[in-house]
Amino acid sequence: MSDNKIGTPLVEITGLSKWYGDFSALYDINLTVSSGEKVVVCGPSGSGKSTMIRCINQLEEHQVGTIFVDGREVKPGMKNIEEVRRDVGMVFQSFNLFPHLSVVDNLTIGPMRNKGISKAEATEIAMHFLERVHIAEQADKYPPQLSGGQQQRVAIARALCLKPKIMLFDEPTSALDPEMIAGVLDIMIELAEDGMTMICVTHEMGFARKVADRIVFMDEGEIVEVAEPETFFNNPSTDRSKLFLSQLLGH
Amino acid sequence: MNRNTPPPSKLKKRLTVVDFLLYGAVALFIFYAVYRVNDVLVYHWNWSKVLGFLVKFDDESEAWVSNLLLQGLWTTLRLALWATVLATVFGIVMGYWRTCKNLTLRIISRTYVELIRNMPPVVFIFIFYFFVSSQIFPALGIEDIDSEGAFASSAMFHFMFGDPQLFSNFLAGMLCLALFEGAYITEIVRAGIQSTEKGQWEAARAIGLSPFNVLRDIVIPQAVRKILPPLAGQFITLIKDSAIISLISIQELTFVATEVAATTTRVFETWILVGFMYFILCYSFALLFAHLERRAKRSQR
Numbered sequence: 001m002s003d004n005k006i007g008t009p010l011v012e013i014t015g016l017s018k019w020y021g022d023f024s025a026l027y028d029i030n031l032t033v034s035s036g037e038k039v040v041v042c043g044p045s046g047s048g049k050s051t052m053i054r055c056i057n058q059l060e061e062h063q064v065g066t067i068f069v070d071g072r073e074v075k076p077g078m079k080n081i082e083e084v085r086r087d088v089g090m091v092f093q094s095f096n097l098f099p100h101l102s103v104v105d106n107l108t109i110g111p112m113r114n115k116g117i118s119k120a121e122a123t124e125i126a127m128h129f130l131e132r133v134h135i136a137e138q139a140d141k142y143p144p145q146l147s148g149g150q151q152q153r154v155a156i157a158r159a160l161c162l163k164p165k166i167m168l169f170d171e172p173t174s175a176l177d178p179e180m181i182a183g184v185l186d187i188m189i190e191l192a193e194d195g196m197t198m199i200c201v202t203h204e205m206g207f208a209r210k211v212a213d214r215i216v217f218m219d220e221g222e223i224v225e226v227a228e229p230e231t232f233f234n235n236p237s238t239d240r241s242k243l244f245l246s247q248l249l250g251h
Numbered sequence: 252m253n254r255n256t257p258p259p260s261k262l263k264k265r266l267t268v269v270d271f272l273l274y275g276a277v278a279l280f281i282f283y284a285v286y287r288v289n290d291v292l293v294y295h296w297n298w299s300k301v302l303g304f305l306v307k308f309d310d311e312s313e314a315w316v317s318n319l320l321l322q323g324l325w326t327t328l329r330l331a332l333w334a335t336v337l338a339t340v341f342g343i344v345m346g347y348w349r350t351c352k353n354l355t356l357r358i359i360s361r362t363y364v365e366l367i368r369n370m371p372p373v374v375f376i377f378i379f380y381f382f383v384s385s386q387i388f389p390a391l392g393i394e395d396i397d398s399e400g401a402f403a404s405s406a407m408f409h410f411m412f413g414d415p416q417l418f419s420n421f422l423a424g425m426l427c428l429a430l431f432e433g434a435y436i437t438e439i440v441r442a443g444i445q446s447t448e449k450g451q452w453e454a455a456r457a458i459g460l461s462p463f464n465v466l467r468d469i470v471i472p473q474a475v476r477k478i479l480p481p482l483a484g485q486f487i488t489l490i491k492d493s494a495i496i497s498l499i500s501i502q503e504l505t506f507v508a509t510e511v512a513a514t515t516t517r518v519f520e521t522w523i524l525v526g527f528m529y530f531i532l533c534y535s536f537a538l539l540f541a542h543l544e545r546r547a548k549r550s551q552r
Contacts, residue, residue, distance in 0.1 A: 057456075083459070085459040088457075098455070100476070113464045
């Protein structure tokens with residue numbers, strides 16, 4: 001449904017495979033995400049969705065295949081991986097805010113250390129993004145004092161502070177109480193409407209329908225189907241995606 | 252009862268019959284020990300002789316100055332403080348290496364820890380003393396430091412390292428103690444670093460922090476809070492372990508105590524007094540660390 005124009009390829013994954021010991025976690029993944037595009041990745045648990053997006057910023061190391069992020073190849077053991085990571089924002093299922101730092105310090109630490117900007121300047125950026133996730137009044141609290149939904153919104157703001165070119169969401173609402181989910185999804189929808197390039201691993205099919213340009217369905221470490229939301233939900237082309245959808249939406 | 256009723260007060264804890272029986276048993280034991288010493292051994296206590304080794308009146312400067320036992324205590328304190336600083340440095344570096352991906356660093360730190368942990372401290376100290384301090388120090392020229400030189404003879408030097416003529420001796424003891432305790436601190440630091448959740452490392456990396464900043468800004472601050480209690484315990488252990496250094500003739504408290512006990516023949520009094528001195532020293536550090544811990548907890552919220 002997005003009206004934003006879709007531009008040049010931002011993430012290009014070709015022939016990506018990964019094993020944990022002898023277990024094949026990912027097999028021959030090919031996916032290109034262009035700037036401005038919103039891709040939702042879904043599939044049963046253990047299907048390699050998280051592993052795939054974690055390879056993009058090398059929190060997981062792949063063994064075979066190539067990944068390009070904004071024209072730069074990322075590979076295991078590379079130097080300057082930090083430079084790539086600064087262009088790739090990531091939001092985790094379990095928030096992973098730094099509990100010993102206040103909310104605003106959680107946001108300023110990245111820009112201050114990475115870009116060497118002053119505390120005042122970093123705070124200004126931080127407050128801008130805290131306002132954007134509607135949580136500026138909590139700036140001086142510590143993460144454990146916030147609700148799960150608030151923590152996740154802070155985590156989104158923390159990623160945005162680095163002005164990333166792409167945002168990765170790794171099941172951002174799976175650890176939240178039901179009444180907290182809408183607040184976080186709203187932020188993500190706003191972000192999508194502003195034209196941010198996004199790859200979201202999520203089970204929120206309502207969100208997927210509303211925001212996604214493409215749905216990527218994975219099972220057992222492979223991409224089984226890639227389709228536009230309407231096609232995917234109304235007319236899935238494989239048995240595995242049919243089964244998955246019936247389990248997810250059936251009751 | 253309504254919403255504003257205060258909560259019911261807690262039951263007061265009272266001493267029970269069992270408690271009184273236990274107190275009685277302890278009192279009886281003490282009474283018996285004193286009785287044995289006084290009537291069976293016929294031991295004549297003479298504290299004044301030993302207490303005289305704490306402070307003495309110096310005729311030259313006409314003032315009270317610390318005598319052997321107090322000097323020993325100062326040496327123990329100096330040893331313990333410097334060894335603590337050094338052991339912490341070893342512990343942080345080696346503890347970090349223990350968690351590194353680099354195999355060489357892991358081998359070095361693992362070897363260090365295992366060598367020291369699986370050897371009796373006394374044996375380690377003898378090996379260290381006879382090889383390192385008798386072979387390497389002369390080679391490094393540490394034996395030849397000019398004890399009359401401007402820095403060595405300054406009051407500052409004396410305050411920090413004691414008698415300059417005993418400096419290489421002091422250095423050997425201090426290094427020995429630091430290496431020995433460093434191995435234990437290494438393991439505490441390793442546990443602290445590894446206890447930091449995987450998600451914290453990942454989040455820190457994901458915002459593009461360099462490996463050094465990940466450690467300094469995210470992992471170490473969280474680890475320090477967790478390892479403060481075991482670390483404090485290790486520092487106090489270090490003070491107590493410094494007694495072993497007396498075996499290589501470092502003139503710390505235990506070493507001078509053996510001398511005092513021998514010259515005065517007041518064995519009971521000497522060791523009870525020295526035990527009390529160690530207790531005061533260690534206990535005051537325990538109180539200090541407990542205070543620091545409470546403060547760290549408060550600031551953590």
